[in-house]
Amino acid sequence: MLSVIAVFSVCFPSLCFLFPQAALKKTPLFDFHRQQGGKMVEFSGWSLPVQYKDSHISSHMHTREHCSIFDVSHMLQTKVHGRDRVKFMESLVVADIAELKDNQFKAAGFDVDLEFLDEALIALQGPSMSQVLQKGLKDDLRKLTFMTSTLATVFGVPNCRVTRCGYTGEDGVEISVPKGRVVELTEKLLTNGEVKLAGLGARDSLRLEAGLCLYGNDIDETTTPVDASLVWTIGKRRRQTKDFPGANIIVPQIKAKADRKRVGLVSSGPPVRQHTPILSPDGTVIGEVTSGCPSPCLKKNVAMGYVDAAFAKNGTNIQVEVRKKAVPAIVSKMPFVQTNYYSG
Numbered sequence: 001m002l003s004v005i006a007v008f009s010v011c012f013p014s015l016c017f018l019f020p021q022a023a024l025k026k027t028p029l030f031d032f033h034r035q036q037g038g039k040m041v042e043f044s045g046w047s048l049p050v051q052y053k054d055s056h057i058s059s060h061m062h063t064r065e066h067c068s069i070f071d072v073s074h075m076l077q078t079k080v081h082g083r084d085r086v087k088f089m090e091s092l093v094v095a096d097i098a099e100l101k102d103n104q105f106k107a108a109g110f111d112v113d114l115e116f117l118d119e120a121l122i123a124l125q126g127p128s129m130s131q132v133l134q135k136g137l138k139d140d141l142r143k144l145t146f147m148t149s150t151l152a153t154v155f156g157v158p159n160c161r162v163t164r165c166g167y168t169g170e171d172g173v174e175i176s177v178p179k180g181r182v183v184e185l186t187e188k189l190l191t192n193g194e195v196k197l198a199g200l201g202a203r204d205s206l207r208l209e210a211g212l213c214l215y216g217n218d219i220d221e222t223t224t225p226v227d228a229s230l231v232w233t234i235g236k237r238r239r240q241t242k243d244f245p246g247a248n249i250i251v252p253q254i255k256a257k258a259d260r261k262r263v264g265l266v267s268s269g270p271p272v273r274q275h276t277p278i279l280s281p282d283g284t285v286i287g288e289v290t291s292g293c294p295s296p297c298l299k300k301n302v303a304m305g306y307v308d309a310a311f312a313k314n315g316t317n318i319q320v321e322v323r324k325k326a327v328p329a330i331v332s333k334m335p336f337v338q339t340n341y342y343s344g
């Protein structure tokens with residue numbers, strides 16, 4: 001049995017449109033968030049905490065220096081069963097699924113069944129994650145390499161799936177937990193002084209500092225992996241077999257280069273937000289910002305967006321138009337803040 005975990009929903013949050021609901025959906029931690037002072041907001045049809053009692057910035061810094069729990073139960077967790085599961089997944093994505101080992105994000109097909117897991121999902125992210133989590137695990141966490149997963153009992157809660165991944169740029173795990181016991185597990189983790197709760201605000205600035213894309217903002221059905229500087233996601237074998245969606249456009253683009261590119265931007269002055277126009281030094285529009293925020297770590301505004309390929313080189317001087325004013329900005333390599341994924 002193979003599992004596709006959170007990454008699936010990072011890539012395809014638009015699947016939510018398949019399940020429209022009038023009222024906001026609640027995760028199994030909804031009441032707990034409110035008890036903890038969570039400020040609940042709407043996010044993709046879900047009610048989730050944007051922050052707790054701590055400010056967004058202190059939550060962000062706490063994650064970079066210690067570790068934080070994020071409720072990511074809104075993400076669709078899917079298991080794909082069946083003979084054609086690998087073929088099926090390869091019909092959806094550009095990665096080399098056949099090459100993945102069991103318990104990597106491996107999945108599904110034509111002779112396939114999709115199973116949507118009705119479980120909670122929490123992310124524990126930050127440099128002290130392994131020290132915190134190891135206390136509640138029998139297995140040696142050092143053996144759980146980046147992007148692999150294992151079934152485990154965590155602090156006495158059985159049937160948890162622990163995956164070494166996340167979206168903050170730090171070492172971290174996502175833990176799929178039976179719904180009825182997620183509050184208990186969260187409370188146990190919080191008894192460690194290293195651990196605090198963090199909300200959507202910190203999640204967004206952490207992932208942006210790490211240069212990670214948010215589907216719907218930074219990538220969507222109109223962008224190719226080449227435009228998005230995500231060529232590394234296309235498996236070598238699949239560049240040969242050219243059997244993924246859009247291959248007839250994407251494969252030639254790899255050689256020819258794209259007309260536009262996703263780049264990082266750094267600016268001072270007012271913060272840069274989604275849809276801010278990007279201008280050349282002479283004021284011509286050359287692109288648009290797709291995500292932006294003040295960086296708590298760098299104390300500068302960071303953003304990502306698409307520009308004409310001629311302006312995509314690191315260090316290129318450009319401008320962003322904020323409140324009708326052209327503000328100088330500079331094209332920057334991403335991640336903006338060094339990432340610390342587990343490499344052990």
Ligand SMILES: *[C@@H]1O[C@H](CO)[C@@H](O)[C@H](O)[C@H]1NC(C)=O
Pocket residue numbers: 314315316330332333
């Ligand atoms: C990118 O450009 C900046 C100058 O804007 C420079 O300081 C930095 O070293 C460059 N980084 C790389 C990786 O080339």
